[in-house]
Amino acid sequence: MFSAFNMFVALFSYRYLRLVVNLFAFCRLRPIPIPENPRLTSQDVTVVIPSIEGDGEGLEDTIRSILVTEPFEIILVTLHANLTRAESMVRLMGTSKVRIKSVTYPNKRRQMVHAFPDIKTDITVFADDDVLWPPKLLPWMLAPLEDEAYGGVGTNQRIRRAESPSLQQRVYGYLNALYLERRNFDCASCMYMDGGLPCLSGRTVAYRSKILKDQLFIHGFTHEEWLGRYQLNADDDNFITRWLVSHDKKIAFQYHKEAEILTTLEDNPNFVKQCLRWSRSNWRSNITSMFCDSIWRKQPWSTYAVHQTTLLQWALLWDCLLLYLYLTSTEMWSDESQTMGLVVLLSWMLTSKFIKLLGHYIRYPVDCFLLPISIIFGYLHGLIKTKAMLSLNVTAWGTRDGADDDDAYRMIHISRKQHEAGYSTLCQTVESRGEKCEYTYRVSHA
Template sequence: MPGIDRETVQAWLPRIALILAFGGCLTSTWLLLVDTNVWLAVFCTLFALRYVRLFGHLVGYWSYRPSPVQPDPSFTRKDVTVILPTIDPNGPDFQECIRSILANGVASIIVITVGAELKAECRRVLGALALDAGATSLCVSAIDKPSKRRQINHAIPHITTAITILADDHVFFPTANFIPAVLAPFDNEKVGVVATKKRVRRTTPGKWTWLSIVNFVACNYLERHNWELRASNAIDGGVFVVSGRTAVYRTDLLTDQELLRGFCDEKFFLGRFELNPDDDNYLTRNTMEKGWLIRFQDTEDATIETTLGEWPKINGQLLRWARTTFRSNPIMLRNPDFLYRYTWSAFQVYLAGMLNFAALWDVLLIFTLVRASQAAPTFPAAVVVILILWIIATKAIKLIPHFFRHPADLQLFVFQVLFAYVHSFFKLWALVTFWDCGWSGRNLDDVNGDENDKNVLAFEVVV
């Protein structure tokens, strides 16, 4: 349409959709109340509130288009530094992680660890990879106490490239085309952050063992994240979080002094508790508040692989992620500018994320439909069965990409349905313990350095 740009349409379309959806919900409720079947009215309202989000996300998912790689891009591999915080350089994934980054030919890798002992171990690992480094500079440093935020902050002043990738020590970049793929959105000067697609390594597809089932559930946890990111980012440019597993930033954004001060000194609950986790939520929130655009790059080349689903470690991880929802989402929702610019994401991502207890919603839907059928003698009982099948089917939509890759896992789908309800109790416990900001899932108590050892803080160029 002449005179109306894409950003204007993207800003107003979700607002119009929300008005029509909730207006239709209220209208149907009023009509049903007039018809005296109160339970049917309640069911229709609950159904609309539950599934408006799904229908809207489906539209967003299918309308999404990734940023194409241009023949003459604004940035290349030599414009990229990777910051890699770690407290486990002896872990099974660290060396493979470094190799996968080196295969992408970035300008520099900065490893930040904790204490002199771990620094020496990181130096040893990087030295062993010297022959694979090529033109990539390998640097190592450390701080005195474990804190992912402080480790990242310690590295930022030493970045000399225009683009910075923050990555975890257990992610693996695909070779050759990863960097061009994640740099493509930066051809738009308004883009400040690119979120990458995440995939969990599937260890034993189709196996009916406990460890296989846990790994299957973990695969789907991140698969659902990808689905949500793609859908919301296409609708209004919003995302629930740019995951710290691998996130690509303009360095100018990260070197903002106001951002850095808050990053290392963020507190919550009336300033009583200091946050160590939730670092990626903080950066996502500040990116949006400062007017930068966020793009989710959903392509195979932009897909990182990671390990997830170790038992019982995953229990602590699920609790930490759920607590993050209740700590971070309300901060976003209290910002009027965010509500205006990211209307769909505000209501259907951030607010919905706090209210989405599958065990509660699904039970209420079935209960109200059963009562509605009892209030109307001509009401077909089969409708309740259809509702149950519908509920189960909707839980498979976001997992379709995983089942295409691993069709043997279809037989394990029942465990994903069960997890959806079990996770509601994880979220409930996270809600009543949201003040617990420990890094559950990792033991940080035994990881400390000597705060008097100033040599630890020094940067060393290994290669």
């Protein structure tokens, strides 16, 4: 039977081995360099932007920053109701490189797929409608894709800090900045260790067009189910990442200043709803990766460092248990020794909560004064995570006007018989090409 000290050592090792190894890996990762004579250029890229509003200053800034990189074309997919506004905005911008398409309902997956027939280039880049690109982004994104083994390339991300923010905006903006900083750290570390990462974020990501246009992919992408009951329309970037890994396509994460996009996140009370949406996505996708896709076979470190944390990482619980086990196992020590050990333990626990975010504090030293807020939020996030776990059937956006006009459309209840009928028809088509047809059925029923 484990003694309290052995349990303390086991929990401490589980809790912090990930951090120590990831710190080493993060420092070691280098981006894939741009070749001297690249085969792929910006003219091999079509950028697809799914957007609800279809216009606005933020979207216009996004398009202008993308145009600077000189892609072959930009396809803006909005709603029928906002088509006229989108056309007016593009006309006033005076560019012929933006094609506009529209769908009836706000549904990001179907907006993305709606652009596929018009893509003529080898590479497709998806971009959100609130990002800003650096001028040399495309060469860095295309560098890994020179190797046919790669199917997707992600970018590192920073928050667009508000100008003259209120106290509320400063606090929420700080928490958002740390979220992206932590994500960059995890992606870079896992990429170095085993070529995995949490997810290729849809804010800006490149894929081979032939992967996206494959009928098996399109069917799986537009018919993914959760719990075998509902057609899932959220978590689009998680699905594509899992698809690439399960189909033995390598993925890359270009951690480089010239491959760094700027984005906006909720800097108001909607921040909590945003966190709920992210947490639900993590629950659904990571469970699917571990128990349906057996991702641990291909990416053992990423499974330990990222995917299993959805199930087992509860900061407040583990920190309290660590302290309890330490005090229990050292109760026979002298008061001086026990106190000294406790100071060391608490110092380490505190250091672990900001060491991988050090880059942010170096860039913005004034944010060091907000560190207590991030620690408190880290503990309270367990409540958000619990609520997300109990509401995995919810896929509403929750934080964006117009995105949730018809949630019944976003989560269409479909019967197993209806799904199998559609799948059977697709398989007949695929198998007529002499290919196996098995993956879509497995993923869509995960």
